[in-house]
Amino acid sequence: MSSALSRNKLYLLLLFTCSLGWIWIYYNFAYNIGNYSTDINTCIIKQATGVPCPSCGTTRSIVSFLSGSIKDGLYSNPLGLIVLIIIMVSPVWVVFDFLFKKKSLYIFYGKVEMFFRIKLVAIIAIILVIANWIWNIQKGL
Amino acid sequence: MEAQKVDLFIMTNGKFFESHHLQAIRDRLLEMDDSKWGMVQTLQFKDPTICLIISLLGGSLGIDRFFIGDTGLGIGKLLTCGGFGIWAIIDWFLIMGAAREKNMEKLRQII
Structure with missing residues (x-):
């Protein structure tokens, strides 16, 4: 295993981040249905420079997905789809692993890490993220 | 190994x-x-x-975590805008220790 993270540490971190994420999404969903207001801005880059970062708009994207408009969601930020899948699947997976005393998610995490260390994959991923960033700036999120 | 060589290694690489x-x-x-x-x-x-320099400049994109080899955490940081900005700030203080731990892990594989 390449990662220094232990299984339990990774799972706790995942559960903690996912619950934070769900609270944040619930807050945005409940208060901003229809007209999203950008009163609270969590992105350091955007606050410091005024330019959105590659993952700005993820909250809006997830809120759009959850309210059923897939097109809006993809337009806000395609990364929202990945984040939504992660925060939906990982808590279930963690609970499954805890119940059956397995470490399948931990092994999967290691495999994903190794996958992104392949040079070609890394280069493509970086290009995609930068392209998304340019798109974000163009959209003026 | 001779004590002289070992001390030379410790002196040149101690900061890592x-x-x-x-x-x-x-x-x-x-x-x-x-x-x-x-x-x-x-x-x-x-x-x-x-x-630390990378963390200060590109921490909210997760570049510091990618740099020390924590690819998974790097992706996590990238996707969440540096963990809502909080994780990025916490990492300014943790990243040096994390890098040293990574170096130790690397050395341990050999010795």
């Missing part, structure tokens, strides 16, 4: 490790075979100071 690691590294190197000296000498370590 936590202080509590150094004694263990020294003991381990002293009882190690001389043939491994070349391998130990040519290992490349991540400089904690560089990690």
Whole structure:
């Protein structure tokens, strides 16, 4: 295993981040249905420079997905789809692993890490993220 | 291995490790075979100071975590805008220690 993270540490971190994420999404969903207001801005880059970062708009994207408009969601930020899948699947997976005393998610995490260390994959991923960033700036999120 | 060589290694590479690691590294190197000296000498370590600079500049994109080899955490940081900005700030303080731990892990694979 390449990662220094232990299984339990990774799972706790995942559960903690996912619950934070769900609270944040619930807050945005409940208060901003229809007209999203950008009163609270969590992105350091955007606050410091005024330019959105590659993952700005993820909250809006997830809120759009959850309210059923897939097109809006993809337009806000395609990364929202990945984040939504992660925060939906990982808590279930963690609970499954805890119940059956397995470490399948931990092994999967290691495999994903190794996958992104392949040079070609890394280069493509970086290009995609930068392209998304340019798109974000163009959209003026 | 000769004490002189070991002390040379500790002096040149001490900044890459936590202080509590150094004694263990020294003991381990002293009882190690001389043939491994070349391998130990040519290992490349991540400089904690560089990690801190990267963390300050590109922390909210997760570049610091990618740099020290925590690809998974890097992706997590990238996707969440540096963990809502909080994780990015926490990492300004953690990244040097994390880099030193990574270096120790790398050295441990050889010695």
